[in-house]
Amino acid sequence: MTSTTLRPPAVQPPTAGRNGIRHRAEKLWTASPLTWFGLVLGVILSLFPFYWMIVIASRTSDAANSWPPPFLPGGKLGENIQRVLDNGDANIVKGLMNSFLVSGTITVATVFFGSLAGFAFAKLRFRGKNALLLIILASMMIPIQLGVLPLYILMAKLEWLNTMPSVTVPFLIGGFGIFMMRQYAEQAVPNELIEAARVDGCSTWRVYWHVVVPALRPAAAVLGLLTFMEQWNQFFWPFVVLADPANPTVQISLRSLNTAYFADNSQIFAGTLIATLPLFIVFVLFGRQIIGGIMEGAVKS
């Protein structure tokens, strides 16, 4: 099941010598020049902003404000990165560390609790299961804006404002993680294996640890990647509770760069480059898995 969506759509190679039907059916899936044109255009539009990020980040801020706009990278990348790292208003180094801490914690917790609950929903019998699952599904539909004010007051009462627990604890387990793990566990964990482990005297926890966890590993990896990306890019809630620029996440550091009295574009772009780099590395290493995860999620829903 992991491989089905990753397989290219090409059908069997054309069987020579058979009648024209097979041949005609083959022709159905060939790409016309227009298709190619559309795809190439899509790729260019999709990648250009990344390229442009590097162009501006590697130029002086004067060159960034020139006419016509620059289209080739310059030699100031290191200098600009140094300047943005040293920028006392943005605290981007602190922001990067905080973002790693927050996203990492949430990712580990989401995968662990998600697989635990997903297993329970997929394979265990208990009363009220369907109702509880429905609540989880409904929770995914609720935008954070709805409760933002009481949540803010709650954070103030807990004295979590401007600290990392405020952006970590509420997001430790999401409905999406549970749901995704449930879908996967239903197919990937054979009932016979669980029964066998039970007969051998395994407690539910041991069944989880020794039977379910190994089977869920591929889905857990994808869930971890998607969760880390989502959390790294979180903006709205951190913007509300992390008002103190001395202790930001990296996205809030970018915001501080943008609100500076004098907007220094090459510095801002060096900042966006730094903030995107970790996820770029993740994407280069695990892009296939991420795409597979998105596509599989689509088929399931």
Place this chain on the structure above:
Amino acid sequence: MSSLKTPAPPGASARRSRPAPRHSPARRRQLNRLDLRFTPYVFVLPFFVLFAIFGVYPIVYTFWIAMTDRSPMNATISFVGLDNFVELFTNDPQFWNAVVNTFGMFALSTIPQLIIALLLANALNRRIRGQMFFRLAIAMPIITSTAVVALIFSMIYAREFGLMNWLLDLVGVGPVDWRANRFASWFAIATMVDWRWVGYNALIYLAAMQSINKDVYEAAALDGASQRRQFWSITIPQLRPTIIFTLIISTIGGLQLFTEPLMFTSGSGALSGGTEGQFQTITMYLLDVMNQRFRWGYAGAVALVLFLLIASVSFLNYLLARRISSDK
């Protein structure tokens, strides 16, 4: 997987002769029953604890707070009934301005976004070389945060020295002040949203297209249906549930639009969305009321109405999408 690491006794007779039985068989059975009965709840409990504290409680509290005049500036809190809602609906042009902006940008971004995604998915569904490269390249914008997207595009849409104005200049069109003009600002923000999400939606559509039986197309082709005809008469109806899904996801995201318009203006005061609120969205207005004017009770009412709007538009989309594709 077949190698269960548990030191399992081979049979019932072996159990009695186990080296160190911690519990008597009766006690063991009892524990086992407790385990079967309650462990599932323990496994799902963490979610519900967090959801109760950080999800349900704030929502219930929002209903209450929306009927008060609570503010950090007021020493006392008084119950005002539905006054906040009455003011919101009858005497708050700025809120309705934000509603119009939000829906305008939502429509301007979502419709092209889903159409382009469908076309891209249809292209990716052909037999092409470098499948994986195209998929990766088109999906890559999802690694950027909305803040990064907003910053990059803010410069593309700069009034002076902006890339977009330079392009317009090439074809002989005068420069546009992308922030001053309402429609221009909507357009700029809509392109930011689309750049980030088109590839993602295209992958979702592609996955759904690949699960359509290829024989249907072959049969249609034998009957002389053109590729365009096949797209409209086979692909689109088959994709109905997926289109509804992406529509609902886009609605939830689109009506919460916040970061892009916020970062479109640099400097403080960005919550007001332009000099005359040309691109202030409902969420920006919500934070404006909450953190600049400190009218917490009123902010509660704004949050509730925002949620109602999202819920009803999602439902409407659902009905509409069902209707459209069942007409075919």
